[in-house]
Amino acid sequence: MSEERGKGLSRRQLLGTGAVASVAAALGGCASSQQVPASPAATAQGGAAAASSDELVLINGRIHTMDRNDTIAKTVTIRGGRFVAVNAAPARGARVIDLRGRTVVPGIIDNHNHIVLMGNRPGYHTPLENALSIADVQAMVAARAKGIPAGGWITTIGGFHRNHLVAATEMPRLPTLAELDAAAPNTPIFISEGFNGPSVTNTAGKKFFESRTPAIPVGADGAIAPGAKGTGPAMLALRRTLLTPDQRRRGAIDALNYGLSLGVTTHIDQGAFEAANTAADGAAHENNYTMQLPFLALHAEGKLPARLQINFLHQDATPELTTLRERVRNSFPFFGDDMVRTGGIGEFIGGPKAFRDAAIFLAQSGWRAEVHSLSRTDFQQEIQDYEAAHKQASIADLRWVVAHVPFITEDYVNRLKAIGGGLSLTSWRYLAGTPEQNGPPFKMILSNGIPAGMSSDGMQIAPMNPWIHMYYAVTGMNARGVLINGGQTISRHDALKLYTANNAWFLRQDNEIGAIEPGRLADLAVLNQDYFTVPDADLKKVRSVLTIVDGEVVHDAGAL
Numbered sequence: 001m002s003e004e005r006g007k008g009l010s011r012r013q014l015l016g017t018g019a020v021a022s023v024a025a026a027l028g029g030c031a032s033s034q035q036v037p038a039s040p041a042a043t044a045q046g047g048a049a050a051a052s053s054d055e056l057v058l059i060n061g062r063i064h065t066m067d068r069n070d071t072i073a074k075t076v077t078i079r080g081g082r083f084v085a086v087n088a089a090p091a092r093g094a095r096v097i098d099l100r101g102r103t104v105v106p107g108i109i110d111n112h113n114h115i116v117l118m119g120n121r122p123g124y125h126t127p128l129e130n131a132l133s134i135a136d137v138q139a140m141v142a143a144r145a146k147g148i149p150a151g152g153w154i155t156t157i158g159g160f161h162r163n164h165l166v167a168a169t170e171m172p173r174l175p176t177l178a179e180l181d182a183a184a185p186n187t188p189i190f191i192s193e194g195f196n197g198p199s200v201t202n203t204a205g206k207k208f209f210e211s212r213t214p215a216i217p218v219g220a221d222g223a224i225a226p227g228a229k230g231t232g233p234a235m236l237a238l239r240r241t242l243l244t245p246d247q248r249r250r251g252a253i254d255a256l257n258y259g260l261s262l263g264v265t266t267h268i269d270q271g272a273f274e275a276a277n278t279a280a281d282g283a284a285h286e287n288n289y290t291m292q293l294p295f296l297a298l299h300a301e302g303k304l305p306a307r308l309q310i311n312f313l314h315q316d317a318t319p320e321l322t323t324l325r326e327r328v329r330n331s332f333p334f335f336g337d338d339m340v341r342t343g344g345i346g347e348f349i350g351g352p353k354a355f356r357d358a359a360i361f362l363a364q365s366g367w368r369a370e371v372h373s374l375s376r377t378d379f380q381q382e383i384q385d386y387e388a389a390h391k392q393a394s395i396a397d398l399r400w401v402v403a404h405v406p407f408i409t410e411d412y413v414n415r416l417k418a419i420g421g422g423l424s425l426t427s428w429r430y431l432a433g434t435p436e437q438n439g440p441p442f443k444m445i446l447s448n449g450i451p452a453g454m455s456s457d458g459m460q461i462a463p464m465n466p467w468i469h470m471y472y473a474v475t476g477m478n479a480r481g482v483l484i485n486g487g488q489t490i491s492r493h494d495a496l497k498l499y500t501a502n503n504a505w506f507l508r509q510d511n512e513i514g515a516i517e518p519g520r521l522a523d524l525a526v527l528n529q530d531y532f533t534v535p536d537a538d539l540k541k542v543r544s545v546l547t548i549v550d551g552e553v554v555h556d557a558g559a560l
């Protein structure tokens, strides 16, 4: 749908034509924006059209600005892609949207995810992270089948877990071939869990996989074994058959639009494992040098609907740092504009034997580094090596990051804080965590005061949906309804702040993004329900009914 959006006009030209309502229409929505009548003087000066087009005012909302004073405003004014006023009356000629009391939040910033991988999935990737039952899966698959061309594949590669597909009293499982056939009998389907499966297909998909040479084994119930025994060859076959440049471009739009439906307006992408183009590749493998091209092409055409910052992932195994050195030699950090910008190196900077050398090289090069921590000890080595790099060349202003940090201790938080670092906090334990495999310690980190923000680490082992991540941060409950992170929960306000204002630090766009405040980039989401007052379980069902990026309506569910 949004491919129609530009019709040859740039984003800013489009906005300049006063086409907010028609953009909404092109997106299938119907935001009822009305115009405040222009004054006769403005008309006489020929200024009415210009005045009407360049100011958009949202009125009658509960607008949680997330500014320093946590102001809750009723009205916000947008002009030229930026917020220009809060609680100001609409000027004559302004375009007005009546929020009818709805809750508004700043556009969500996901400081660590894999949106570029999601955009490069073979087939019509269909997120299942919001399915709460097998019946939900069937409904989502059936709805998707109606919207894709004949012969198209419905695929779900990562981002969900069987743990949320059945009631807590039942054994977790994937859907079966018969259940998928019932939902979409004529459409081939492939659903794969995590990085490498297991996966499941339907009758149409089974036929395709069994016709390969050699045949890819599929059980009578549609089950495909994980890894090299089934899911790996199946994914390779789908990539080879389905992934064209046009399909990657369509996938990029789909991925970003899915984010916009959740209110996610900015993504910091953390790259991929370098693809070998063999059956050993999993859901997280891609070509780190070309996978961003569909996103860059959309941006060049003025059709990128959300903001993207691109990190470069490197895993050189030896201290020669062959690929990392070439990357730094041939790229600029933080280069681009407010829609697309490069970032730093991450979420890997080098293999275990090259980690310290990579850190020192990046410090000397003045680049940002970001790495992830998953175990009870890896953050110790990472922060020690960050310190070693800092001794060679200061990283105090480079904002180096350690992500996920399920088990980080406060002494290491303090050591990272002392060298100017920050922490990206993720709720990926929601899907399959236990009281032993829990974390991160949200509460300790927040009270420590180190720069911290939230992220999804979607779309392989975790959902993108930020409201699921906030649910976990606030309740400490996993997808099976078990309390696993008690004692480290935080308030809804604090979780939202971590996902908005705090994430400006990660983008290195302090005072530019993350809050609804005059002068900042105009990104916001109008929510379907009040995040601050709904029962805990309903937090997972928060969605955006109207998303604005760069002052432009980019998602409209038709609720206003």
Ligand SMILES: [Zn+2]
Pocket (backbone or CB within 6 Å): 112, 113, 114, 270, 347, 372, 457
């Ligand atoms: Zn990641």
